[in-house]
Amino acid sequence: MSKFKKKKGGEMPAVNTASLPDIVFMLLFFFMVATVMRKDTLKIKNSLPAADQVEKLAKRNLLMYIYAGKPSESYKQFGSEARIQLNDKFADVSEIPAFIAAERADKREEEVPFLTTVLSVDKDTNMGLVSDVKQKLREVNALKINYKTRKGNLIDSPK
Amino acid sequence: MAKRAAPEVNAGSMADIAFLLLIFFLVTTTIEIDSGLNRKLPPIEETEPPIIKEKNIFQLTVNGNNELFLKAAGSDGDLIKLKDLRKAAVAFLDNGGGTGDDACKSCKGKRNPKSSDNFQKAIISLQNDRGTSYETYIAVQNEIIAAYNVLRNREFEQKYPNMGVNFVEGDIEYNDARTSPERKAQLKDKLEDIKLLIPQKFSEAEPKKSN
Numbered sequence: 001m002s003k004f005k006k007k008k009g010g011e012m013p014a015v016n017t018a019s020l021p022d023i024v025f026m027l028l029f030f031f032m033v034a035t036v037m038r039k040d041t042l043k044i045k046n047s048l049p050a051a052d053q054v055e056k057l058a059k060r061n062l063l064m065y066i067y068a069g070k071p072s073e074s075y076k077q078f079g080s081e082a083r084i085q086l087n088d089k090f091a092d093v094s095e096i097p098a099f100i101a102a103e104r105a106d107k108r109e110e111e112v113p114f115l116t117t118v119l120s121v122d123k124d125t126n127m128g129l130v131s132d133v134k135q136k137l138r139e140v141n142a143l144k145i146n147y148k149t150r151k152g153n154l155i156d157s158p159k
Numbered sequence: 160m161a162k163r164a165a166p167e168v169n170a171g172s173m174a175d176i177a178f179l180l181l182i183f184f185l186v187t188t189t190i191e192i193d194s195g196l197n198r199k200l201p202p203i204e205e206t207e208p209p210i211i212k213e214k215n216i217f218q219l220t221v222n223g224n225n226e227l228f229l230k231a232a233g234s235d236g237d238l239i240k241l242k243d244l245r246k247a248a249v250a251f252l253d254n255g256g257g258t259g260d261d262a263c264k265s266c267k268g269k270r271n272p273k274s275s276d277n278f279q280k281a282i283i284s285l286q287n288d289r290g291t292s293y294e295t296y297i298a299v300q301n302e303i304i305a306a307y308n309v310l311r312n313r314e315f316e317q318k319y320p321n322m323g324v325n326f327v328e329g330d331i332e333y334n335d336a337r338t339s340p341e342r343k344a345q346l347k348d349k350l351e352d353i354k355l356l357i358p359q360k361f362s363e364a365e366p367k368k369s370n
Binding site: 017018020021024025027028031032034035036049050051052053054055056057060063116118121122123124125126127128130131134137138139141142143144145146147148149151 | 173288294331
């Protein structure tokens with residue numbers, strides 16, 4: 001009978017943690033692969049409008065980003081009017097042609113016709129600013145544009 | 160001499176190091192897939208714009224208070240709600256009021272002679288005010304694209320019922336890197352065909368200066 005007796009002073013055996021690093025590494029690799037580092041630091045409020053007929057943007061290296069919106073909390077000194085941000089700086093509409101030219105110069109020549117300008121504009125912006133941007137883009141013949149949006153339903157948007 | 164066993168490296172802290180890295184990547188990760196509405200701007204041209212019959216224009220105006228006015232099919236401009244816009248645009252594009260050379264074979268609309276002739280002739284024009292909010296503008300753009308997609312899906316499914324997808328799904332599949340080259344080749348000319356049949360003719364007037 002003594003065979004079935006519990007061992008005396010039976011301490012809980014320690015959980016084997018030898019495979020813990022493997023598990024963690026697996027997670028690590030997943031996040032390393034899935035990570036996309038932000039290209040620009042946003043200085044503006046940028047909550048995008050919603051749309052449901054969205055298309056995915058294909059090639060990341062063929063995109064030029066133009067941001068617009070009201071300066072965010074930490075940049076209050078730039079006023080409360082909506083502004084444009086190119087790369088990491090606030091910019092004026094008149095700087096767009098130079099920006100586009102610089103972006104084009106960076107790319108290989110055969111890629112230039114496929115460049116798309118992504119307008120990442122805050123939803124509270126007035127169309128006046130966006131129209132000015134569009135007009136400038138037309139002037140430099142950067143005609144492929146994309147209005148960056150969130151995927152979502154429109155029904156809850158006003159009017 | 161007796162062989163000495165190589166001392167084992169203590170791997171106990173490996174997990175800690177991995178955790179540290181993991182946490183770094185967790186914090187910096189933005190799993191974000193860019194998506195949006197693709198549009199093409201009209202080039203700046205010096206030439207006179209072509210003369211278009213008024214019945215072929217679906218004239219939308221968004222004012223500074225984000226209200227929509229629609230002038231189409233012989234009306235003088237009515238206030239329209241955003242949720243009715245898609246239906247109205249589909250009805251306009253699909254009208255098929257043309258006769259003779261302009262007749263539209265695949266249109267299933269009311270064939271109102273006061274509205275658009277066929278898919279190729281129908282133009283949607285959007286004019287906005289400088290005070291219009293971007294959100295409303297995107298919503299309107301979205302509805303117009305949706306109207307085109309409704310018709311393109313319908314025609315695609317009718318013309319190529321064996322593909323097992325509709326136009327929008329086909330387009331996504333075509334742009335997906337994982338799709339096989341054979342499938343892409345299959346899809347390509349069919350998508351192009353539908354795009355030619357129902358072109359997105361969309362014109363944006365320069366915004367009105369107001370107050």
